[in-house]
Amino acid sequence: MDGTGLSLGRGRNAALSNPWVLLTVGLVGIAAAYPSWTDAYSLSVIRDALIFALLALSLDYLWGKAGILSFGHAAFFGIGAYSMAIFGPKIDSANAALVGLLAGMGIAGAVALVIGYFLIFGGVRGAYLTIVTLAISLVAQHIAIGWSQVTGGDSGLIGAPPPGIEIFGFSYVMLDPVHQYYLILAVTAIALLAIWFACSGHYGRVLAAIQDNELRARTLGYNTSLHLLIVFVVSAMLAAVAGGLYDITSGYVAPDLIGLFMSTEIIVWVAVGGRGTLIGPIIGAFVVIRLQQEVSSVSYKLWPMFIGAFFVAMVFLFPNGLLPLLRRIPRIVASRLQRARKAE
Amino acid sequence: MTGALMQAEDLHMRFGGVTAVSGVSLTLERGEIRCIIGPNGAGKSTLFNMLAGTQRPISGSIRFEDRDLIGLPLHKFAALGIARKFQVPSLFSTMSVYDNLVVARPAGGGSEDEAIHVGGMLETLGLTGDAGVAAAELPHGQKQWLEIGMALMSRPKLLLLDEPTAGMTSDETHRTVDLIAGLREAMTIVVIEHDMNFVRALACPTTVMHQGRVIASGPFSDIERDHTVRDVYLGRQ
Amino acid sequence: METIVPLVLNALTLISIFMIVGLGLAIIFGLMNVINLAHGEFVTIGAFTLSFVQAMGGNYWMALLLAPFVGAAVGFALERLIVQHLYTRPMATILATWGVSLMIQQVLQIVFGSGPQQASGPIEGSVEFLGTSYPAYRLLLISFAAAIIAGVVFIFRKTRFGLDLRAVIQNRDMAEAQGINTRRVYTIAFCGAAAIAAIAGVLIAPLTKVIALMGASYLAPSFFVVIVGGAGSIAGVAAGSAVVGGLETVLNYQVPVTVSQAVVLVAAVVIVRFKPRGLIPA
Numbered sequence: 001m002d003g004t005g006l007s008l009g010r011g012r013n014a015a016l017s018n019p020w021v022l023l024t025v026g027l028v029g030i031a032a033a034y035p036s037w038t039d040a041y042s043l044s045v046i047r048d049a050l051i052f053a054l055l056a057l058s059l060d061y062l063w064g065k066a067g068i069l070s071f072g073h074a075a076f077f078g079i080g081a082y083s084m085a086i087f088g089p090k091i092d093s094a095n096a097a098l099v100g101l102l103a104g105m106g107i108a109g110a111v112a113l114v115i116g117y118f119l120i121f122g123g124v125r126g127a128y129l130t131i132v133t134l135a136i137s138l139v140a141q142h143i144a145i146g147w148s149q150v151t152g153g154d155s156g157l158i159g160a161p162p163p164g165i166e167i168f169g170f171s172y173v174m175l176d177p178v179h180q181y182y183l184i185l186a187v188t189a190i191a192l193l194a195i196w197f198a199c200s201g202h203y204g205r206v207l208a209a210i211q212d213n214e215l216r217a218r219t220l221g222y223n224t225s226l227h228l229l230i231v232f233v234v235s236a237m238l239a240a241v242a243g244g245l246y247d248i249t250s251g252y253v254a255p256d257l258i259g260l261f262m263s264t265e266i267i268v269w270v271a272v273g274g275r276g277t278l279i280g281p282i283i284g285a286f287v288v289i290r291l292q293q294e295v296s297s298v299s300y301k302l303w304p305m306f307i308g309a310f311f312v313a314m315v316f317l318f319p320n321g322l323l324p325l326l327r328r329i330p331r332i333v334a335s336r337l338q339r340a341r342k343a344e
Numbered sequence: 345m346t347g348a349l350m351q352a353e354d355l356h357m358r359f360g361g362v363t364a365v366s367g368v369s370l371t372l373e374r375g376e377i378r379c380i381i382g383p384n385g386a387g388k389s390t391l392f393n394m395l396a397g398t399q400r401p402i403s404g405s406i407r408f409e410d411r412d413l414i415g416l417p418l419h420k421f422a423a424l425g426i427a428r429k430f431q432v433p434s435l436f437s438t439m440s441v442y443d444n445l446v447v448a449r450p451a452g453g454g455s456e457d458e459a460i461h462v463g464g465m466l467e468t469l470g471l472t473g474d475a476g477v478a479a480a481e482l483p484h485g486q487k488q489w490l491e492i493g494m495a496l497m498s499r500p501k502l503l504l505l506d507e508p509t510a511g512m513t514s515d516e517t518h519r520t521v522d523l524i525a526g527l528r529e530a531m532t533i534v535v536i537e538h539d540m541n542f543v544r545a546l547a548c549p550t551t552v553m554h555q556g557r558v559i560a561s562g563p564f565s566d567i568e569r570d571h572t573v574r575d576v577y578l579g580r581q
Numbered sequence: 582m583e584t585i586v587p588l589v590l591n592a593l594t595l596i597s598i599f600m601i602v603g604l605g606l607a608i609i610f611g612l613m614n615v616i617n618l619a620h621g622e623f624v625t626i627g628a629f630t631l632s633f634v635q636a637m638g639g640n641y642w643m644a645l646l647l648a649p650f651v652g653a654a655v656g657f658a659l660e661r662l663i664v665q666h667l668y669t670r671p672m673a674t675i676l677a678t679w680g681v682s683l684m685i686q687q688v689l690q691i692v693f694g695s696g697p698q699q700a701s702g703p704i705e706g707s708v709e710f711l712g713t714s715y716p717a718y719r720l721l722l723i724s725f726a727a728a729i730i731a732g733v734v735f736i737f738r739k740t741r742f743g744l745d746l747r748a749v750i751q752n753r754d755m756a757e758a759q760g761i762n763t764r765r766v767y768t769i770a771f772c773g774a775a776a777i778a779a780i781a782g783v784l785i786a787p788l789t790k791v792i793a794l795m796g797a798s799y800l801a802p803s804f805f806v807v808i809v810g811g812a813g814s815i816a817g818v819a820a821g822s823a824v825v826g827g828l829e830t831v832l833n834y835q836v837p838v839t840v841s842q843a844v845v846l847v848a849a850v851v852i853v854r855f856k857p858r859g860l861i862p863a
Contacts, residue, residue: 118853119850122853123857128808135801138842143839143843146839147839202446202447212438212439213434215434218419219427220427221419221422223417223419304687305683315674316666319670
């Protein structure tokens, strides 16, 4: 089901022959080498895509690994971005970005904790939970637009501190865009590895069990509500990190980053890549963002239409995502060939 | 025998206006196997769910090793040593047989210990060859066994089995009898069953329920001869 | 008295709107366990029907008659082409209906443009009511909503279809065993829900900005209504609407709209914690 192919007789060596792992290593390699042959603009495009990939990863942890579909991830992303834009410039130190990042994570985590606690421990699951996350996005966007003294209203906020650190008299501020690019690549890669590593062991099995049959998992002694709440909060905090990084590198935030359509796009990235595969949603983000540029260059109105059609097509044609479908092509071709050979 | 393992007293349960269980008391000794029988709607499953913690009685008390179970969160039952098998096989259907067994032990444990433990269980269940198969793909009888195996993974003190032989062939039923009989002494077992041959083969103390009440209790051989029981239940077979 | 009466009437207006929008949502959720994220678009379609009919020279009443048919037709297509095939897959239903919602929004934008459409009510001005002057159209909206709800209650309680509907909500398998054609019940209920939402759209249109994206602002509150009140019963929808609409109206007098929405969200979430099946479960 989760396409990682990890099951019986696993060992960490088995991971090296896993195609997803090879793919990941290859992609990180390409991404690391990318700045050496590209211009500043292309680098900023890839950098933004990496941030969105991190955001997609945060949703995949929640949706793919714990089975909770959230329409609220743009809200947590937005909380991260706005916190950076609001708190960061107020701090006169190299630590400003760090403070902004922590503030964003803290607020996003607190919101997720409060809402998640009441809902998840109240026994709310599945579709109901999804609906409430949808409301989180709507409310968050209303606040971003309406609370203009703080959030800048419709026009958003400009300005963000550069990433840096100041500790025991040591001070370092990262101004070079290429360095910032590497920072983002590192954060994304570390987040991917951390989630992948955590989920490849017993913990992943527990989450899979909860997703499969929660009552059963509970009778086996797992505090399933607590597990789900932790995933919800961590996932929200990770989305906030992505939001903070976005503000740091692009230098502005606007309400359209926080709304329902943004949430929808995150779901598309994960859905295209194949939920639960972790690396899939990251690739999905890149593929979809590229496609979005192509489609929007024809007409910006076409893109939402495209997304809408995608959802309908997906549930009927490729419920497990587009990329896992591609992965199956060699197998399908092989079996066709075999059949053809037999027929001869 | 060091006294009762579980003691349920005066349990009551209603759904809407319908009384499902009314004034049922039950004492389980350590190491005993107890069968609960009764016609459909007798309240067996409701009683069972209350003992297992999935339903909370309206009134009454359930004590397990001198601990009050009423109101205890469901996930804490396993830690106390209470394991259950559901009536309809309740497995992690997308996960492999192996993973089902591993995940059935919340303590986790070292990987080596885990492999031995799971390997032994696979052998006991006769599922060694199917370790990598998704649970959903097992034949019905083996699903039932897998679920019993999952319940056993935590080495429970009390094992609650809701119709373990439902849908099994008579051959599979025999093997299930052997499996359960082999656990005698190691733990206390409560079995809800419809299949009289199965209960007869286990030859264990039996409690008969009818219309939400216990109408008889004793060795199965006595129960079989009891006229009231024959009237309400066995006679209809 | 001067402030209480308009406050109550404002609350009643909002509660009426939430009730008629939420009603269809609750019925299909309680009945089929289907979460229809395109439900807001039925409201939009109703509102656009009014704009279109008036632009073509027709009047309000013609639109009010026409809108339920337009809504039901779109609802029929949605149910037959998509929702019906996904009954066992609630998450897929959410994604697919969300996709349809986006597509309807874009089609409306492409056909009618993204600017606000013209729509006007059948009556203008205010009337004296309980010692205050209140917009006449709002009073009309409240009475229409009451009539619609009375009609739905009647169908639920007094007709053969209502009996089938209640039977399926209570226990689908049992109802099927009794020979009720659940498929047919589903389709009719879905179309009915769409029709009521479209009527709601006509009623709302003169009070709001009629744009292709307006559905979303009714979708979330009506889901709150269903979650707070409980799915599958009219009483639940009434209770949910009263809580959500009442709270929002009262708060709007005290705090900015953005804060009141956040408070309503939190209130709904807290209520769900203690009443997971809603205030009045089916």
